[in-house]
Amino acid sequence: MRQRKAVALVVSIFSVVVLLLAVRSQIPLSAAAPKITLLTHPVLYAAMGKETGVIAEFKKRTGIEVEVVTGPTEQIQEKALAEFVAGSGRLDVVNLIDTMYTSEMVQFLEPLEERFKAVDAGYAKDDLIGSLVESLRLGGRQMGIPFRVGTAMLYYRADLFQQKGLQPPKTWEEFMAAAKALTMDTNRDGKIDVYGVSVRGKPGFEAVTDFTSYVYAHGGLVLNKEHTRCALTEPLAVAGAKTFVEVYRKGYASPDMPAHARDDLIGNLQQGRATMGIMFSPYWGFLQDAKATPFVGKFGWALVPTSPGVPPGRTLNSLWSFAIDRKSKNKDAAWELVKWLSNRENQFEMALKYNNGPVRTSVYENAEYGKKFPLAKDWLKAIGASLTLPAHKNWFRMQDIISTEVIAALRGSKTPEAAMQEACEQMARPLR
Structure with a gap:
């Protein structure tokens, strides 16, 4: 009897530990942590802190592995379109610059408006610079989320x-x-x-x-x-x-x-x-x-x-943003990465530590950021008045x-x- 109780206690403790780990990592108990691929520019990856920056913390928090593939601007467009046309689903999240949101590209992207509407209050979506968010609404659909602007x-x-x-x-x-x-x-x-x-x-x-x-x-x-x-x-x-x-x-x-x-x-x-x-x-x-x-x-x-x-x-203005491949097999995990890299806390950290051009009003108005970059509020004024390349x-x-x-x-x-x-x-x- 004592042995059965001991076994039952061990099983109970193990179950609680597994449950706590699952909650912390935000990964369903029934599924292994997914692995997703991010296609980005080397300068943008540096603005994320590279291997030891915010993506490493994302994996620690969620258990989701992120394979980062980098390339120059023209190659990003070529590689993304090649994978999208093939329907491979290999590129889950792609950094696109403003000129890449063509009808040819957009047809392969996952519309994000329902996910964007459903974000919790902690994400503070209204803190994203409105003109940047609006510039990524194409045909009445939110096709991208801002990441970096200059x-x-x-x-x-x-x-x-x-x-x-x-x-x-x-x-x-x-x-x-x-x-x-x-x-x-x-x-x-x-x-x-x-x-x-x-x-x-x-x-x-x-x-x-x-x-x-x-x-x-x-x-x-x-x-x-x-x-x-x-x-x-x-x-x-x-x-x-x-x-x-x-x-x-x-x-x-x-x-x-x-x-x-x-x-x-x-x-x-x-x-x-x-x-x-x-x-x-x-x-x-x-x-x-x-x-x-x-x-x-x-x-x-x-x-x-x-x-x-x-x-x-x-x-x-020059705007880089995140888009998700319509054929991605890991859309939920991809969306978690997009939110993570565009949330208020990480936009502030990347701006302060890695000189990313933030896309949130709160960063430009932050006293610590303003101390390091006293021209921050003028940046914000110019961003709000300016246009991107077509x-x-x-x-x-x-x-x-x-x-x-x-x-x-x-x-x-x-x-x-x-x-x-x-x-x-x-x-x-x-x-x-």
């Missing part, structure tokens, strides 16, 4: 502005005047050694990204709102193109601008070769790195200048066309007006 900001050498008696520019006329005044021969050898503006002109994504920042801030668009027609010949878009080209043609940017990429854009300010730059908001951290620049503490920030009637700070199945073809014409204008073989006209004529085919 906008364009004007970063500048505050000490040099002060020396010249200049204020941060709010209009494009003030911007061009400052660019001229801050293009200098500081050692008086007859050669310019400090340029007013740092800007990217490397053909492809780099040139088109910076060019679009200028176009949007002038009030223009690349495509019309329906994404059926090129809008680069509209007066406001042409005005943005002219400013972008004139910065280079008037000598306010380095002669090497047509070859300049991301590292040059940042490095020019870090090393004192330029005094202003319109750049991705998280790059502020590079200007505060004492190992990379001797000018820490001398940089300032401002919203990007805008044309009259254009909302202050309107420019280019999502179209042939965007990369159109990007190449725009790049070719912008470079032609920079080199002086075409006027900005003629370049925009040619770009629209060339884009008519991929827009069909």
